Amino acid sequence: MSDSVVIVGGGLGASRLAENLRGNQFAAPITILSAEEYLPYDRPPLSKVTLTDDAARVDLKPAEFYIDADIDVRLGARVVSVDTADRHVVVETLDGERSPVPYGTLVLATGLRPRTFPGEGGDLAGVHVIRTFDDAVALREEIGGARTAVVIGAGFIGCEAAASLIKRGLDVSVVEPAPTPLAAALGPVIGQFVARLHTEAGVKMTTGVGVTRLLGTDGRVSAAELDDGTVLETDLVVVGIGGYPDLTYLDGSDIELADRATGGGIACDHLGHTSAPNVFAIGDAANWADAHGDRHRVEHWNHTVEQAVTVAAEIEEHALPAPTVPYFWSDQYDLKVQLLGSPRPDDEVHVVDDDGRKFLAYYSRDGILTGVVGAGRVGKLMKTRPHLLTETPIADLLG
Ligand SMILES: Cc1cc2nc3c(=O)[nH]c(=O)nc-3n(C[C@H](O)[C@H](O)[C@H](O)COP(=O)(O)OP(=O)(O)OC[C@H]3O[C@@H](n4cnc5c(N)ncnc54)[C@H](O)[C@@H]3O)c2cc1C
Known part of the structure; x- marks a missing residue:
């Protein structure tokens, strides 16, 4: 000891x-x-x-x-x-x-440490990251005086920030270079389901396009220029492009x-x-x-x-805990998006429940269950946990 x-x-x-x-x-x-x-x-x-x-x-x-x-x-x-x-x-x-x-x-x-916007304008006032309590309070204090926000990156933090900003009454645009939100974590099929949640809530989701630079007036951000030439005027920018x-x-x-x-x-x-x-x-x-x-x-x-x-x-020098199933959640709007297991984004996706908003889907690779993802399906998702502790053929769950 x-x-x-x-x-x-x-x-x-x-x-x-x-x-x-x-x-x-x-x-x-x-x-x-x-x-x-x-x-x-x-x-x-x-x-x-x-x-x-x-x-x-x-x-x-x-x-x-x-x-x-x-x-x-x-x-x-x-x-x-x-x-x-x-x-x-x-x-x-x-x-x-x-x-x-x-x-x-x-x-x-x-x-x-959060990645900051690497291009021109990343240091303008009104450009925020969210990693620390002070970061979040600094952003919160500016939301009250803002009408519009651009969120750079539709990963988990970008998606959650967009949901919070919409709730605070802002006009929110999310800009993401991948084809869908959360594509790297959940793959494009489930990414489309997540995109649907945001557009339904009023977020303008722009995918397949990056932000080239941020423009400012008197040292404060006023617009984001996208790589297709679009300019989005904005009072606030949230940078959600990961950390290191x-x-x-x-x-x-x-x-x-x-x-x-x-x-x-x-x-x-x-x-x-x-x-x-x-x-x-x-x-x-x-x-x-x-x-x-x-x-x-x-x-x-x-x-x-x-x-x-x-x-x-x-x-x-105690006995080790029993193995568990990897788990992640993200709260977006009134829904809990949850992931069990360690699927890869290119795993096969089997949607087993979709009511147009809430959903549940399985991932498989080589015929074996690799993960389960859901939104607003907490009970059903958690019940699948034992299947991820063993090698479960996907056919057993779909049959
Ligand atoms: C905005 C946000 C939302 C999130 N939401 C979710 C979610 O919904 N679901 C989920 O599963 N996960 C979520 N996460 C991830 C989760 O919070 C992290 O996985 C978790 O905090 C990791 O814990 P940690 O101790 O490794 O790092 P941290 O909690 O980041 O703590 C690291 C600490 O180390 C300190 N430190 C760094 N360098 C030094 C040094 N040289 N000397 C002394 N101290 C140092 C830092 O100041 C910090 O206090 C979220 C993360 C963020 C930022």
Whole structure:
């Protein structure tokens, strides 16, 4: 058992890992080093209720939890380097002071940085990303004074932002270079179903076209120019084009990074061990191997929570949890869009329920069920979970 656990990062992974360790009676010191000035908070609400409700709460645990559980949370403490030979990290505080923090076991849970608009105009006022609580509040504060918004990118965060902005009464355009929203995650057939939800709600969905530049007036965004020459006048822009793990703090350490082709991030085995002894990684920044040795970097809430359970068990030398089915959800309008399993976008799609808005569909590859996706079909979708724990022929479900 470890003599002390230091967790780098102050989000979902960090909080859940500390909670799991203490929940299992782990008695050694636990320190969370977080670059943020807030206690660990939840990110899913940031593109949803935080944009529509001023009173929405996002904290994962109240301050008393960390005090009662004797978890030392240091805020405004950014880790700038890791020395695995001497087993310490160097922390930089907000006033620029640097000091070493020794560790027995180190867990890296540093999440992602959002990609900003790479073209001209990306730095204009009124252009927003949504990764942190401050990002979401900055956007929310501008929605009241705006009439129109352009959302760049129809991934999950772009789609959720569009739904929230429409709810706040804005005239919303989404611009996405792929043929449908969510095409990379769910494939084009289900992407069309998601597009339908948005157009029905009044969103102007423009696909197959990118944004070339953002135009401004007096330093503030006023329009987005698309690569087909269209100019969309707008008061606000939300950039939802993904994120990347910022791992500059690992420069010079011997902790291996994963190949970009597999999503990059910190290379880990199937239990979260990195290449350095007593160093683990979890969450959006971690790239775990699966049972077949294939690598994946996954940016889903549930995935992070399950990795925290696994790494807590590894640190405590406890039995590992039973395997689970990958799960993701996204709230858009009044519907929960959910995905079980790990389908590829080019898997065969079998739509088994479609009422023109809500739907349920199976994915298969080589005749075997690989995933289930639904919108507004929570009960039916969850009932399929056992079929994804074993190799289920798709014919068994369709027959
Ligand atoms: C707007 C939004 C909506 C989402 N909605 C959903 C959803 O509906 N469903 C779903 O399944 N998932 C959703 N997700 C994804 C989910 O929130 C993430 O998978 C989860 O937060 C990952 O947890 P993490 O601990 O890896 O990273 P994070 O929660 O991002 O935490 C990382 C922390 O590390 C800190 N940090 C970074 N570098 C350093 C450093 N060098 N030193 C110290 N601290 C550092 C950061 O400041 C941050 O506090 C959403 C994400 C976002 C941004």
